[in-house]
Amino acid sequence: MSDTTAPLIHKQSFLPKDAMNALVRRLVDEGYTVIGPQVHDGAIMMRPLTTADELAKGVCDEQDGGRYRLTDGDSEMYFDNVVGPDSPKRYFFPPQQKLFTLTIKGERFQVDDTTPKPPKYAFIGIRACELAAIKIQDRVFGIDVDQQTFRCESDQYYRRARQNALFIVVNCTRPAGTCFCVSMETGPEAIDSFDLSLTELREGFIVRTGTEKGVALLGQLPAREATSAELELASMKLRRARDQMGRRLDTRGLKEALDKSMEHPRWDEVADRCLSCANCTMVCPTCFCSTVSDTNDLATGQVTRTRFWESCFTHQFSYTTTGPVRSTIRGRYRHWLCHKLATWWDQFDTSGCVGCGRCITWCPVGIDLTEEATAIREQQTEASDRSGRGFVDEWAE
Numbered sequence: 001m002s003d004t005t006a007p008l009i010h011k012q013s014f015l016p017k018d019a020m021n022a023l024v025r026r027l028v029d030e031g032y033t034v035i036g037p038q039v040h041d042g043a044i045m046m047r048p049l050t051t052a053d054e055l056a057k058g059v060c061d062e063q064d065g066g067r068y069r070l071t072d073g074d075s076e077m078y079f080d081n082v083v084g085p086d087s088p089k090r091y092f093f094p095p096q097q098k099l100f101t102l103t104i105k106g107e108r109f110q111v112d113d114t115t116p117k118p119p120k121y122a123f124i125g126i127r128a129c130e131l132a133a134i135k136i137q138d139r140v141f142g143i144d145v146d147q148q149t150f151r152c153e154s155d156q157y158y159r160r161a162r163q164n165a166l167f168i169v170v171n172c173t174r175p176a177g178t179c180f181c182v183s184m185e186t187g188p189e190a191i192d193s194f195d196l197s198l199t200e201l202r203e204g205f206i207v208r209t210g211t212e213k214g215v216a217l218l219g220q221l222p223a224r225e226a227t228s229a230e231l232e233l234a235s236m237k238l239r240r241a242r243d244q245m246g247r248r249l250d251t252r253g254l255k256e257a258l259d260k261s262m263e264h265p266r267w268d269e270v271a272d273r274c275l276s277c278a279n280c281t282m283v284c285p286t287c288f289c290s291t292v293s294d295t296n297d298l299a300t301g302q303v304t305r306t307r308f309w310e311s312c313f314t315h316q317f318s319y320t321t322t323g324p325v326r327s328t329i330r331g332r333y334r335h336w337l338c339h340k341l342a343t344w345w346d347q348f349d350t351s352g353c354v355g356c357g358r359c360i361t362w363c364p365v366g367i368d369l370t371e372e373a374t375a376i377r378e379q380q381t382e383a384s385d386r387s388g389r390g391f392v393d394e395w396a397e
């Protein structure tokens with residue numbers, strides 16, 4: 001995931017709990033901006049930190065459709081919580097970013113690239129599904145970090161931030177009620193694309209290295225070889241996490257079923273409940289819609305272009321000279337779900353969903369993509385089986 005070639009998986013080590021502060025300090029000393037899970041505004045957020053004391057230690061979360069609560073957990077556990085509403089996405093693809101300014105110089109314009117230089121990020125405590133989401137966004141933003149190749153139109157800021165990032169992933173031993181990473185084959189354990197991976201036990205962490213950078217970092221910490229009892233306990237916890245997934249989604253044949261379900265009556269049912277608030281797209285670690293806005297300053301003669309996150313759930317996102325292409329909530333929800341689980345495959349050769357469950361937790365009316373996709377597949381009728389018709393019908397609605 002960082003700037004090396006194939007991932008290196010070495011023998012597993014044990015890192016005691018009290019080494020967590022030394023790990024964060026080491027990263028800060030090496031010039032990293034360290035990002036980790038902390039409690040902010042009543043939720044677990046990925047925010048900058050300078051000591052391990054800022055991590056959300058001893059905090060658990062409860063998640064279900066439209067429901068999120070923090071609770072007291074085991075005071076010895078740093079990562080007994082699961083993903084919150086934000087993700088590493090905001091650090092590679094910021095919600096708001098100045099792109100360039102145009103300045104009038106006589107009869108010409110001067111263009112200045114105002115995209116800032118990203119810091120060197122070290123993410124600690126990100127999850128396997130979030131690494132999977134980053135790999136999906138790599139395709140969207142046109143880069144292959146491992147191969148050091150970029151499409152000519154790759155996003156400059158994203159590329160610079162991704163090239164220098166370091167990832168310390170935490171394998172999930174307690175999934176949330178809305179998680180379904182096992183169904184999407186993205187978790188709960190990270191298999192590759194990390195610098196270090198941690199599985200948390202009460203007394204310390206089982207650590208695996210994935211890159212030379214990870215090996216060098218671990219070499220500066222008081223790690224020892226893990227005992228067979230510690231390794232067995234870690235595998236038992238990961239097995240239990242797999243068995244305790246809050247949700248599941250059968251993805252076999254799902255793309256084909258969705259491709260044929262443009263007129264399914266379920267789209268009307270979900271449209272009755274959906275508020276078109278865009279929460280699901282804002283929290284999703286793979287959604288990438290954006291828009292730009294230009295501001296003019298007559299005093300300086302400068303025009304500034306800024307990019308903002310947008311959502312396919314808003315009217316203005318698909319607005320053309322004749323009005324919005326997707327004028328109904330039915331059409332917008334259908335577009336979003338079908339993009340995530342079906343047409344993303346056509347566009348990027350991967351699913352657009354990693355099973356993190358955020359869109360279920362943070363939907364104010366608890367709409368559940370696993371439930372909707374399952375209902376559409378299971379209630380396939382002749383009337384619903386009209387490939388592509390809906391996109392045309394939408395113009396007339």
Ligand code: SF4
Nearest residue numbers: 274275277278280363
């Ligand atoms: S599905 Fe839920 S979160 Fe998404 S737009 Fe509709 S109401 Fe909002």
Ligand code: SF4
Nearest residue numbers: 284353354356357359
């Ligand atoms: S669609 Fe929902 S479950 Fe899938 S990656 Fe996005 S937020 Fe997570």
